[in-house]
Amino acid sequence: VPDRIWWKDGTVYQIYPASYKDSNNDGLGDIPGIVSKIDYIKDLGIDIVWLSPMYDSPQHDMGYDISNYEAVYPPYGTVADLETLIEACHSRGLRLILDLVINHTSDEHQWFKESRRSKADPKRDWYIWRPAKYAADGTRMPPNNWRSFFSGSAWQWDEHTQEYYLHLFATQQPDLNWENATTRRAIYDSAMEFWLQKGVDGFRVDTVNMYSKGTELPDAPVIDQGIFEQPASSLFCNGPRMHEFLREMNTQVLSKYDTMTVGELPGTPDPKHVLRYVGSGDKQLNMIFQFDIVDLGGGKTHKYEYEGYQLSEMKAIVAKWQQFIDGSDGWTTVFCENHDQGRSVSRFASDAPEWRERSSKLLAIMMCALTGTLFIYQGQEIGMINAPTTWPIEDYKDIESLNYYHSVAKRTNNDTEAVAHVMKSIQILGRDHARLPMQWDSTPYAGFTGKKDGAWMRTHDLYKEINVASQLNAPDSVLNFWKKMLQTRKAQKDLFIHGRFEGFDMDNQETFVFGKTFGKDRAVVALNFTDSEQPFKRPQVQGKLQLLVSNVGGVDGTEDMLSPYEGRVYLAL
Ligand code: ISL
Incomplete structure (x- = not known):
């Protein structure tokens, strides 16, 4: 009989603070807003709340660019508000996990400010600095051809110290140097201990397999012809010291607390390799998010070159990641949405008016019948769908979509077909779809904000048809179906959570x-x-x-x- 650890049987609900509930009418969600909805979350049948980054940040990547791990982004509230949230969760038997973003910081973090001061600075080695290369004609070139996730080179030239620094994501997100033991200890203290001591119950660990990149940093093979920067995740994911670092993190920090960890594991298709991360003996992570399901249909050269998929592919992916723990002591996760994905109804079923409710329930059945820890994303429980296809690119806000869209427009000289294909891909896979304000009721701006001119992000056109208030009292609503499915899953734990x-x-x-x-x-x-x-x-x-x-x-x-x-x-x- 598998052990009944809380993080195995629990259902996790992810909250994106910017878009959940605005309590002070500034157009942005906040922590008091979340506190006001804790009873709603409890009533849905949730056990664990995962809060996306609420740390202080200049918000180039919606808070995944952290300038201070020990402070809260002021528009979201204060550390005291976060303590209130912890207490609000715990007093109702809910646990709270935070997002742990420690592959990189913001370029406005004090550590980076010091690191870029001079080559001799004690913190220089806390980030990944390299000298330029020079082409035969003397042109200055970055140290290698890696493409950042948000388009363009993964290297940024620093005029002041005349070197490049590595950023796998935005230019404003320099990668920390995990090779340095002092840096690692500072990360554990500031990003982890600070919050664990306040009572948080664990972490969703951002890009967990990118900390170890080796020291050689070789060029990636060319697969995107006619452009210098190449996708390089096979070179920076799962580097040589990855497992060593995670064991260290576990021994030095996590093992002292009753926590759960779930790490993001892109670029890791081999189940045997995944098992190394989640096998209980090796003490690294409790579980991971494998990306096959959410990458479905994405293009080979870039996710926003959508190619579509067949149902048999999706089935094979589900089967593969359900079965990889058979006969092992590892554990798995079940999810089809998060803040980086299009809405599941729109991607995997049908958001046509006549089918969208039934489709949402269909996916709820699938999710609730699968083995592993179940993660649902805010709004999934009411069947929220992608932004309408009539929205122009100007209504999108995400750095990943916008950078790629503009880079293709520039690269192809505004080729109508190429740009339209990217737009179509963004309409399906864009990260913004999940970031629209939560639809609470049919009042202006879906009851998310009382701000006169609306929320930071455009509200979905259909909020009057799809919202919490109208579904709460409708017995056949998507919301009530999710509640019923979550209860069914719990009532038959053996079969559905562990079978x-x-x-x-x-x-x-x-x-x-x-x-x-x-x-x-x-x-x-x-x-x-x-x-x-x-x-x-x-x-x-x-x-x-x-x-x-x-x-x-x-x-x-x-x-x-x-x-x-x-x-x-x-x-x-
Ligand atoms: O972005 C991807 C593909 O386009 C993924 O493979 C990526 O590695 C993964 O989604 C990382 O995402 C996380 O870290 C990012 C942040 O922008 C995302 O919101 C977060 O979920 C950088 O911190």
């Missing part, structure tokens, strides 16, 4: 049918991912299938036919 996954008819492009088994118990889940009727091929399992839950209220049509976007969970008795 063994088995996929059926995996090449079928219309339906996803899978089984969950635990001891003698068995469930069968049938999901129709199309807008037409599809045959339900009953898998070869023993016993009679008894309907436990469905997203259409009983069986719509016949036993052996699934109606559009219908989802069912059966118990095999």
Whole structure:
């Protein structure tokens, strides 16, 4: 019997502070706003709240560029407000985890200010500085051809000290040098101990496999022709000292507390490698986010060169990451949304008016039936959808989308087709979709803010149709369906949270049918991912299938036919 550790059975709810609830009508969400919604979160059936960065920051990357780990971004509130939030969670039996962003800091962090002061500064080595290279014609070149996640070179020239510094993300997010033990200790003290001592219950660990980059920093192979900067994640992810660093972090800090950690693990397709991070014996991380599911459909040269995907690919990904822990002592996660992704209804099902509610419930069934710790993102519980395709690029705010859009426009000399393709990709995958203000009710700006001229980010056109207030009292709403599914998941923990996954008819492009088994118990889940009727091929399992839950209220049509976007969970008795 797997041990019933709180972070395995708990459901996590992610909050993006800028967009959750504005309590002081400045157009930006804040911590008192979150505190005012804790009962709502508890009532939904949540156990753990994950708060995206609320630290002090110049906000070039929505707070993932931290200028002080020990302070709160003033528009969000104060350290005292955060202590109130911890208490509000704990007094209701909820836990609170913070976002730990320690691959890089803001260029306005005191450490970087000192580091860039001179080559002789004691903190020079806290970041990754390298001399320029020179082309045959004498042109100054960066140390290698790595592309940053937000387009352009991953190196920034510093006039003052005449060297480049590395930034895998924005120019304003210099990478910390983890090779330096003093730096590592400072990170543990400032970013971790400071908050653990205040009672936070753990961390979602940003870009956790990028700390160790080796010291050679070789060029990446050229896959994006005609441009100098190349995607290089295979060179900076999972570097030589990665596991050593995480064991050290665990021994020196985490092991002293009853915490949970979930690390972001991009660029790591090999399940055996993932197990090294999450195996319980090795004491590194409790679980990770593997990226295959959210990368679905993204282009090979850049995510915003959308290529689309087939249902069989999605099924194979789910199966792979469900099964990688079979027979091991590792653990996994279940998620399809976060603040870096388009909304799941729009990406994986249908946000057409006639199907979007049913689609949201279909995905809720899938999420709640899978093994691992379940993460849901604010607004997912009411079926929030992507921004309308009528919104122009000017309504988007995210640095990743905007930089890529403008770089393609520039590179292709405003080629209509190339730019339209990027725009279409952003309409599906853009990070902004998840960052629209939370839709609380049908009052102006969805009840998110009382500011006269609106929130920092445009409110979704459909907030009157999709909001919390209207769903709370509607028995068949998406919100009430999520509540019911979360209860069902808990009531049948063995099967749904801990059971063994088995996929059926995996090449079928219309339906996803899978089984969950635990001891003698068995469930069968049938999901129709199309807008037409599809045959339900009953898998070869023993016993009679008894309907436990469905997203259409009983069986719509016949036993052996699934109606559009219908989802069912059966118990095999
Ligand atoms: O961005 C990606 C692909 O375009 C990912 O592979 C990326 O490594 C991952 O999503 C990192 O994201 C996290 O760190 C970023 C921040 O902008 C994101 O919001 C955060 O989730 C930098 O701190």
